[in-house]
Amino acid sequence: MKQMTKAEEQVMQILWDLKESNVRSIVDKFDTPKPAYTTVATVLKVLEKKGFVTKVPQGKTHLFLPQISKEEYSGHQMGSLLKDYFNGSFSKMASFFAKENNLSVTELEEMIEMTKKEINKKK
Amino acid sequence: MKQMTKAEEQVMQILWDLKESNVRSIVDKFDTPKPAYTTVATVLKVLEKKGFVTKVPQGKTHLFLPQISKEEYSGHQMGSLLKDYFNGSFSKMASFFAKENNLSVTELEEMIEMTKKEINKKK
């Protein structure tokens, strides 16, 4: 799958947040210094060419819609990270994370409880 | 921290693997079609400018050394992924992973056992 660049990802994050949007509202969501309207429009055009968004006419303007969900994209991102840095092993990644954050087994267990709840919630 | 591009990351993965290397051996590690010797040399120069590798003279050639460990870099990568896509919550990421891979709670528990072992091993 094509990658998003940093600039594209920023715009995309805002669009995911808004669910759908025209150019103007995306610009408004940026912290100052806000990029130029045309800058955001250009980035959206690239995202469109890459297949990450579509637009539909809406009155005098266009409404942009994500063509890929944040979940799907993050899944891919996580997949590459896993593959390239943890031999595809999630437990390697988890233990790395635990070590990195100085988590004890107890803390890990607590986190795991939360995770189980999340899983059940989502089922 | 500066990001590596895809090409840079590929070279870096090989260098991490070899611990240290001259240009030639890195080229050799590539699957065919292997990139040109000069291509790899150019990428290494960029990595050097970005501070990810250093080189020391070695006979008629140079030996390149990683200046950042794979662990450190993957920690950063994981950090951005976590921040940008999982609200900084590792358990969100874990449950996402579990769901994505259709893991049951039992399977998750098995994985967790492995993780605990890893943690103890590393202490």
Add this chain to the structure above:
DNA sequence: TTTATTCTACTAGATTTGTAGTAGATGATG
């Protein structure tokens, strides 16, 4: 020591990324 090999430094060109300006269309306001 001539010749072939191999390496580095430098250069280069095509493509992508990042950022934005301008022109012209369309719609809103007085």
Add this chain to the structure above:
DNA sequence: CATCATCTACTACAAATCTAGTAGAATAAA
């Protein structure tokens, strides 16, 4: 209607990325 605001499409241009060629130095082989 005349003017103002806003939007899209098109263009632009610098910087980064990706890939590799060439020249000349250093070394090895014959």
